[in-house]
Amino acid sequence: MPSTPRWVEAINKALSNPSNKGKNIYQVATVDARNAPHVRSQVHRAFTHPDGRPDLPLLLTSTDARTPKVLQLLANPAVELAWWMEGTQDQFRLSGFAHIVPASPAEPDTSFRFAPIPADALALRTLEAQAFDWEAKRLELFQQMSPGMRASWCVPGAPGSAIGSYEEQKEWPSQVPQEPQTEEDKKNAEMASKNFALMLIEPVSVDWVELGVKPNRRTIFTRREDGGWTEQLAIP
């Protein structure tokens, strides 16, 4: 019977420690086409896994589909994230694959790019084999977002692109309610949803350093081909 790997329990235990309140943010690293690294903070939304396969956990986060990391991940799906839990002094480093799920096109669209899933990405491939409804998951997560967060996907261009002055921002919506009342709310909600992409991260190795215990501890979890996980103690 497949079971949840111990590192998921360790993360959830650390997250639920009151000293780590608000530590649902990690830094995700990607590589661009010129082999330069990039890293930015993202919000951890949830763990998920394919039906019947708790041994194949994935992390759910999200992004604006227009950000540079989306193109970076299309070319190179390798990611590593560092999750520093300051309260308990735990660092989790998770390496694996990221998969971006943009909005499904309303009509067939040859420019629509749903990145192929790497051969070694067992969790993503299992989801695909189970006919996982990516679009439903994307909309479910979008529906949970606050009106302020939803407004952030209504900006008129890719995050990071130049603007002339802060005056321009005054025209942008600051709130996009979950239940739109006006025509404008509806238009904004559609735009936000169109730009909102789901990002799934499939770890294949996890490096857990415990700096809150003396002597410090370090455990490296590596996924086997069958989906099970090996644990190796390591020099901190």
Add this chain to the structure above:
Amino acid sequence: MPSTPRWVEAINKALSNPSNKGKNIYQVATVDARNAPHVRSQVHRAFTHPDGRPDLPLLLTSTDARTPKVLQLLANPAVELAWWMEGTQDQFRLSGFAHIVPASPAEPDTSFRFAPIPADALALRTLEAQAFDWEAKRLELFQQMSPGMRASWCVPGAPGSAIGSYEEQKEWPSQVPQEPQTEEDKKNAEMASKNFALMLIEPVSVDWVELGVKPNRRTIFTRREDGGWTEQLAIP
């Protein structure tokens, strides 16, 4: 007259905000030989700059010379770091070059690798042209480290390498005093110093997102060839 770029002042201002206490930790991303990203938490020690060139700031941090990132940086000196200041909700992303300064060999040693400085790394090249004493800076930083931190560079192998059980750790020193008293302290201090490497990070672009102000703000600083910095407002 060259001046300190505004992003350094913004970081120092955020760091000095009481709500950001303990936020001297950032996540540094590198790329390995197979073009996979890596990212880990590191402690910000200080800013520095070449004599008379406050417009060319560098960040000082440190590492064990035996960690994988040292080899990664020899092959590819590109780094990006993400610095999330939770209290004020500021994110600083700094991209540029990293340069590792390991202990100078006691005797001429052909295997000693002091990585070449990239042509575009103006701050590092200026330090070199000014005959900067890298070893003195390394030792100065080492001298500031606590006895517990110093002990962390006395581990018997590269951080991350396998050990059989936690029993092995009982043999490792837990404290290496700044002023060694015993022969063993002296031996440990020598070993720790030998493994302690200075890491200089030279940013060439800085992306500052202010999520603590409404509407959110984003400013991208880019270094010009003369060492001055341009500022561009951007979509958050």
